[in-house]
Amino acid sequence: MKLIITEKPSVAKNIADALKIKNRQDGYFEGNGYYITWAFGHLLQLYDAKDYDGKMTKWKMENFPFIPESFRYKVKSDPRNRDKEDLGAKKQLKIIYGLIKRPDVEAIISACDYDREGQIIGDTIIYQLKTNKQVYRLLLNEWTADEVLRGLQNMKPNTEMRPLQDAGIGRQWADWVIGINLTSVATLKYQKGSGQALNIGRVLLPTLKIIYDRDKEIENFVPEDYFKLAAVFKTKDEKEYEGIYSEDGEDKFKKKEMLEEIEKALANKTATVIDKQVAKKKEYPPYLFNLSNLQGYVTSKYRGWTSDKVLKVAQSLYEKKYITYPRTASVVLEESLVGKVSKVLETLKKGLPYENEIKFMKTKRLFDNAKVESHSAITPTYLIPKSLTKDEEIVYTAIKNRFIMQFMPIAEHEETKITTKVNDPVIKGIFLSKGKVQLVEGWKKVEKIESKDVLLPFVNVNDTVSVIDHKLTSHVTKPPKQHTEKTLLRVMETCGKSRGEEESEEMLTEVLAGYSIGTPATRAETIKKLKDVGYIQMENKNLVCTELGRKLVETFPVKELFDLQFTGRLEKALSDIEKQTFSREKFLHFIFNFTTKAVHTIKEEEDIVIHEVSREKKTNEVLGKCPVCGHGVIEGQKGFGCSNWKSGCKFVIWKNDKFLATMKKKPTKTMVKSLLKNGVAPVKGLTSKKGNKFDAKLKYEKNADNDYFSWKMEFDK
Template sequence: MADQIVITEKSSQAKDVRAAIGSRYGIVLPAEGHLIDLLEPEEVVPEWKRWSPILLKPDGLYGTRPAMGGNKAAKLKAIHEALRTATCVWLATDCDREGQLIGQEILEHYDYRGKVMRVLFTAQDSQTIRTAFSEARPNAEYARLYAAAVARRQADQIYNLSLTRTATVVLGRGGRGVIGVGRVKTPTLAIVCRRELEIRNFVPVTYFEVVATAKIASGEFKMRHAPQERILRRDVAEAVAAAAQGFEGPLGVRVEDKRQSPPRLHDLPSLQKLCSARFSWSAARTLEVAQELYDGQGKKIITYPRAEVRYLPESLIADVPRIVAGLQVGQSFRNIPVPTPPVIRRGASGTFHDKGLEGASHHAVIPNVNTVDTLREVWPRLSLDEKKLFDVIARAYLAALMPDFRYRQTTATLDVQGYAFKATGRQPIELGWRAAFPDWQPADEKGDGAALLPTLRDGEPARLHDPIVEAKETKPPPRYNEGTLIEAMQNAWRFVDDEVLRDRLKEAKGIGTPATRAEIIGGLKKQEFL
């Protein structure tokens, strides 16, 4: 038997690891997700077999036993046999908290006491894997990550089962069968219920705005009276319109040169939100496509997709020229004018920010530097959805390396007998990163604010004509789609009044994780709660 073994999270990962390192670090054995389960309550305390409204919390932690189903028993047996003679184990499971648990819980269950090294990779090509093994660290350095995973799992076992039994016994009374309660699932359902109640209880309010055409020496443009305190009576709006008809007065004109930084790089929640809005994908579909781009056979063209950080470490600045060059070989990205040298933004408002990665085990999702040179060969193998998602990720990366969008914002005001009329417009000076998104039109640049105004001078006379009263109506908040629901889960602190809990939820980045949120929503739909 080998004196070293490598444990991966799944068979496809084991295949990639074998291709990268052969048997240099011993035999490579895959898990199949969790190979170890927690004991059921009645296996710990026999009296807990009868359902009653009590807290199912044992003295100490719930013990563990081998998991059942699929090939789990066979895979666990192979690892257990290898552990008998192994003096060193290389844990090469996913780089997140759950990956740490999947690997280490096997060693803890069998009380393994040999040397353990932790291998962390955020891309799954051969070069990245070889580098990760050469830079492996003692697993003891990740004790806190493992403790966090154990705590999460124990909390789920205690509270999900205790509350499910309590809700079923006290509230169910045989009406619906089991009433499932989950530490993440139930608050997610509550967020949707809360929004539904807001919509059902919403009472629309009609209000009025006045729009008039302003004529100046160089042309005409629309001006609007839309006070912050809305006009709720039509007769008041009609009086404003009457005052505006034929009014002439001096314009107040303010011209400001402004700039806008590129959008942040993507993490999984931002990808799920964007793909839900743009492609009508479910959260699970976005993760599925991203996972295929990450570890699909003959692909591996993006970094680890289950990210919840939108920064990159400063060490990746060195990869910028190679990624840009690799992307610009392709027809889709060839004409995006990334400057030479690219714009490198550091710090909290930038792209490369080491401090912003503290406590995170992986960075924003970007093209894989080690496979970007193969894009031309890989592209024909990608499905249409895979091409769409890679396009989103690649454009965000290129945009982050381009100059700010610069524009001139003009605000014109006219005092009509005490009623303020206003027009705002912007004229691009330098497209900058906008050139990476030819179809870009953010929500805040639609409507009157995006109007092109004629050349205006401060103090020049303007004459209003053809005023119109527009009737508008307040609208309820929209229902969630899967993308916006994931964003709400991420920002769950907004629904909590207790300041300590709000701060804790902010620190924890909400409820659920990038890896589990799509599954939680899918589970609620499957159970017909949503």
């Protein structure tokens, strides 16, 4: 018998299905020569500092820096009580270890995700037991039955994965040392009051600095006025076109007076077409998605989505076998996938309105081993989903459409540039006109991408035209835009090297070299954590620093941790460990020295309080009497409810009340007080379905036939 260990139960089920194993026991499947068991992500975690030394139970400045001589693992903590073991994890570990020890198990197969984290999830479980049995690695990019069976025929000895394990362990130990030491010391130094910590992290701080820098750019931006001059020309056959005045290649001017002089000179003048250029341009589809690009695409297109949510939904699609591995940095495919991709395309294109335009081609732009880092880009698998949730539908459709676009005709448009010179020696410059016509829609059909055609009349060089109108307009320079999750992910992915919207060769080179802030798997988690610890907040789709986030950047003295290049080099070192061009020992030696110096730097700094944690108990203000039982109604986290709820009273007005939400309102304390006292609340600024504002009186009355309440609306006559 062979024992397969997967990262999650859903993957174990996929492997069992592929091997046609139906027999499920407590914590594992059994049959056809295999036991298949699973973890729930990390079942083991590194010791806490206090597990190594009792004096670390309390945070005291003199106890830091603290770096263990050797790192040890324990059963992961219960998320609700960190001092207790997670009983589910403990039980599953016992099952796994029982299976490893079975005399009929001759080999162990780690089938955890094929990445740094997946490697150490499997390895920490297997090697914690110190088994002598042969360990293999199942390396898959998708969990379809065909791939599982093929993968089991092509396993590698787990010893070959040592570089990936070294990188994973290096990352884990480094983040523990930096996090434990600098979070503790920073909290002791800069925070008053207890109950939470000032989180310091290798990836957290440079990400915060990216947002801080953009906020500062906007704050320090000084708007400048500039002016533009447009003229309208008429051809001999009565067609009109507009041109923008340009002098020495510049069409924005600071001096209005100069343009006013030219504008005066335009009256009743003729002009000559001195140049005309017509060029056909090809537009290639955007590259296939990697995780960062997928997160950027979805979060910018759909309201309420975060990069963390995109990753969770993509992970769900991956575990359901509908897409390939999502935590990838690559936007191209391995050349060995040509045959498989062709079959997937044949399956997906059936029935599409543009099916006859979809043609499989092997191109260097799509298949290129030199540009694949560990995993190929995200693509659909040959399995067509039968039912998806709304969220899964959004992510799956984006991936499927991006895949199909690669095999549609290249879009083409025609660009026309006309240069017109006014026949007056006073006017030194020229007027430029640009037109664009879409010739071939191609891949743009897939997502119905509209191209704006700007049509110019037909003219020849040396044609004479007349000036029939002109307009001088004033403008103001605009500050840079605040970061969204999409733009932040781009800067993190490339360490700030490439700011362009489209994937450039330079950007691909940076990603391949390993220079980045975090990994595809961790970036969403970092952004979420920055929100959770109160360093940044969302304003619509924008990310901005909070007061605490700003103070931390301006006060925390270990400036290397804010430096994108410093963090990029650390991530590059981890990537080099995977490639066996750098050693784990050297990396950790650097991290331990850096942390020791950082702790001393913080200790020597001036004592400043940048964060005060208030421990005041909230008094629950009684807003009025419950209409059901007469007890006080108080505000809770999710609604305004009866304080007698423990005895069964169900009266509540939810903060996310659906009826009020249809009119873009949420209940307020004032509204609730009025409803409880007077039975009616006057509400201003409600929004109708058509978007119009109106005022009304609202009542919240008990239904005659059940215990629930419903809203009623009245209007003043």
